[in-house]
Amino acid sequence: MIKVMRLQKKNERLYPSIWRHDWYPLSLLRRRIEEILSEQGLSRSGMRVLDIGCGTAPYKPIFTRLGCEYIGCDLKSEDDQSEVNVFIAPGEKIPLEDASADMVVSFEVLEHVADVDFYLSECRRLLKQGGVLLLSAPGVWLYHPHPTDYRRWTKDGLAYELESRGLEVRDLKYAVGPLAWTTLFRLFGIREVLMKLPLLGMFILIPVTILANLTMIFEDLITPEDICLNNASTYIVLARK
Numbered sequence: 001m002i003k004v005m006r007l008q009k010k011n012e013r014l015y016p017s018i019w020r021h022d023w024y025p026l027s028l029l030r031r032r033i034e035e036i037l038s039e040q041g042l043s044r045s046g047m048r049v050l051d052i053g054c055g056t057a058p059y060k061p062i063f064t065r066l067g068c069e070y071i072g073c074d075l076k077s078e079d080d081q082s083e084v085n086v087f088i089a090p091g092e093k094i095p096l097e098d099a100s101a102d103m104v105v106s107f108e109v110l111e112h113v114a115d116v117d118f119y120l121s122e123c124r125r126l127l128k129q130g131g132v133l134l135l136s137a138p139g140v141w142l143y144h145p146h147p148t149d150y151r152r153w154t155k156d157g158l159a160y161e162l163e164s165r166g167l168e169v170r171d172l173k174y175a176v177g178p179l180a181w182t183t184l185f186r187l188f189g190i191r192e193v194l195m196k197l198p199l200l201g202m203f204i205l206i207p208v209t210i211l212a213n214l215t216m217i218f219e220d221l222i223t224p225e226d227i228c229l230n231n232a233s234t235y236i237v238l239a240r241k
Contacts, residue, residue, distance in 0.1 A: 013058035019206045021191045024216045025184065025233060028175040029107075029136060032236045033062060036134065036171050040238055047102040050126055052094070052119075053109030057083035068103075071096075091118065099128045108234075110137040112146050120165045127241040133167055135239070139174070139232045140181060142188065158235050167239035174235055177228030180216040184233070187212040 014030055016023045037043050045067025051057060054072035060083060063070045073086040073094055088094050104123045113119045123133050138152050153161070159169045176184060190208060194201035220228065 011058075013056075014061060018213055019209050021187050021209055021212075022184075023209075024180070024213045025176050029234060029236065030059075030062070032173045032175050033059065033107075033134065033136075036173065036236060036238050037062070037066070040132070040171060042103065042132065048100070049103045049105060050094075050096070050101040051105050051107075052088075052123065053106055053112075054083060056080050059105070059107055063105075071101075091115065094122055094126065096126055098125050099131075101126045102128060102131050104131070104133045106133070106135045108136055108138070110135065111141075111149055111151055114150060116151075116161065117165070120161065120167075124166060124241055129241060131241050132170070133162070133239045133241070134236075135162075136175075136234055136236045139235050140178070141233055142185065153235065155230055155232070155235060158237060162237065162239045167241060169237060169239045171238040172229075172235060173237075174229050174232030176216070176233040177220050177223040178231040179219040179223045181233040183212055183216050183219060 012020070013026060016026045020026075043066055047063075047066070047068045048071070049063045049068045050071050050073055051059065052073045054060075054074050056079070057070075057072045060070050060072065071085045072083045073088055073096075074081065074084045075090065076087050086095060104127055106123065110116065110119065123135075127133065137158055139154065139158075141152065143149050155172060155174075159172060162169055187209065190212075191205060194205040194208070197204075
């Protein structure tokens, strides 16, 4: 039963229900990851993928379906760590050999890292020559400590973080443009209010959430691409060593 509940929780992040307040950004993030893998010719078996800061490894199925060898890496914590293969310590090298990975992935982790330079240097150290880093990080987003929350990026700023450390940016996509993320953030606030109302709050929240999610799709469709790319809530970038 516990194993089933863990699987459901991970699947809800990868394939969230439309009545979830974060359905649109999570769904779009997954699609962008899959698009980059396909467009860059990375949808192939046999690759060794390191997920640094994997948590409960919600994105693991994307890579295992492709036949990749997936290795989850994370700090020790009180959370569910059934998917962590390699435990790491702050400020210490990840206990894996240099150039041991074809791909390093990092999803929604970089904003929680105190020493970005050390983190990215470890990502680069672990990559084989020609290997790739696939990373997502927030552009405009609400404060979300885990255990804390240090920073946000512009499109140019995130690209600079990688290129200044010897990683060549090959692709950069966005998830959720500015018109849509204003709706998303309002939905977060509405949800906080309605969750305080027993039963009635949930009864109202579900249709409101579905409507907001559908509204965000329309808002992204009508917002020019360059405006979305320069003012996104999340960036997904692929860089090669």
